Amino acid sequence: MVTDPNEPDSWALFDVDELPRAATDQRSVGEMLWDADHCARELLGEIGDDDAAALLRGWPAVIEAANDAWVAIPTPAPLGPSADSGDRMEQLQASATAINRTLKRDWPGHGESDARMTQIAADLSRSARLVQRFGRNAPIQVPAVRHDIAAARTRIMHTVHVATHAVVVAMHHHGRTRYLDARRAGEPLPQTNRHSPYTAGATGRWITRLSACETMAGEFIAGRFPHVLAHEARPAAGDADRFERALTGWDLQVHRTLAHAPNATNIEAVCRTEAGIAASGQVLIAGAREGGRLPPTMAVEQLDAALGSSGTAWRDLAARWSDLRSPTTPPALDLSRAAAEVRAAFREIAHDATTLAPLEEIAERPATAPAATAVVSALESAAQRAHVVTEHADTPGLSGPARTLSRRAQSDIAAGLSEPPPGEEEHTPVSPADIAAKRWIALPRPVADGLRAATEAVLTATSSAAAAAAVHTPVPAHLAHAGQIRTAEARREEPRGGSRPGFEGIRR
């Protein structure tokens, strides 16, 4: 930003070169806020198993310092769209005060605070003091200054958002450590669906309180921009049916999106998510079996193999559709959101604080069996989605970047998956001139053949998976009672006049 002390429009409150610097610290307010943000990011990327207590002790000081900086910054009037921002920081400060009181009498009690949290608090405090000394007379009616103030406030709230998320992650780690210790001691703690599988006892209370603060900070930033808020992933629901709802929402969104915008980017997003659902399904079924919560009649090996083939086929097809899109064209927002919800719902069941949990832990979680049921029930609809995707493989006019298609064609020919056009064995399938000019070209025959073959592989795999699942899929009550549909299992049972519990039994 141009800085001319005689020109009010260019006066920059938080510019690196503009503010007087304190004698002992040569950084400007802007630099201190950057450093606090940077430190919070580093912290989040490096949380260890034993950090929870010290991080929790240091958190109230960070919020207090953030509040000091927030209050010190002059407030333009009228405040405009961020009029409730002060309320948010007040709420966070109130939560921090209450948490500070609790943690002195409850776990973790007195002790050292985490040095990184102390550093973040120190940076925010110093910036507050600097603004109090030199920023009182800032010309807040000047647009550039108002922008700087808004930017500083957003940076402060962002730092609170990142630092609070780091404490929540550390609490998950701590909860898991307690869970593993208790199990080793022969007194296992129950796992829950509330925010984290490891939220029993005091850990659960801390995670609930801090998650609320994280949400408050995150919503302040996103809430200032309604178009962002409208497409955010839903917060954790904390119930056993979340994964099933996510799959239902996904199915609906795929049909909607591909009906209106069946482009390569959206089809790739569908394929990637379908592969993820198949891989997740294998883990969930294995977990439910490990926990003894699957019906003994279920052909688990057959389902596992079918899901494995299905996941690989979807993954290969996704890679081919990704060849046909620009790296800067996003999938439809509603589709991304539905995909994010499926992934988040799976992670809530199957992950520890960072990555996939061991199978024996997944087996003990209450949501594992209902989610395994949901995956099996959804295999039929996955086959239908495969048919929807198939319709687009032969769309006339498919094109992609010449360089990418050239690589794909050569790779397919080298692997024996396709043959060069007759008489053109000595030539490359894509013109070097098109590659050099970075043109988009129609699919060369080897690439079109490969796309068709990968699509066929998905159809075959998903049909097999649907067939494997059919014997375990419960019939909707209203249809079964009306006698409109009989499952294969029901047909087998008819001569004996009874019914087996199947997957329906797991729900109870």
Next chain:
Amino acid sequence: MKTAEPTSETWEDLASVVLLLDHAARAALDRTTDYGLDCARYTFGQGIYLAWAQACAMLPSGYDSPASSPAADAGVGQLLAAAEVRTRALPMDSAALGGLSQLVVDLCDLIREARALGY
């Protein structure tokens, strides 16, 4: 500190984040294995893919990136770390970049996950 209006430099920085995430997602997701998908790695790759979609959605429609592609031999962890570093230059207070704070949180989570998975 930058102000709310994105400049051409802002879009270039964001586009470089997008390209880094695109490369990282492909590297993590399209890895060939002989025994089907590795769920831990695949859901990690999906996370990168969704972060790519988040970042991409902030670019102006039809934006043609002048940024060059990342080095072909860079690892997934390196690509994620480079993407996070690039986000530091982006203005937080911009309606166009309203999802930036959540993107940063997701990136830091992915960096931690990458380390846990040995990337």
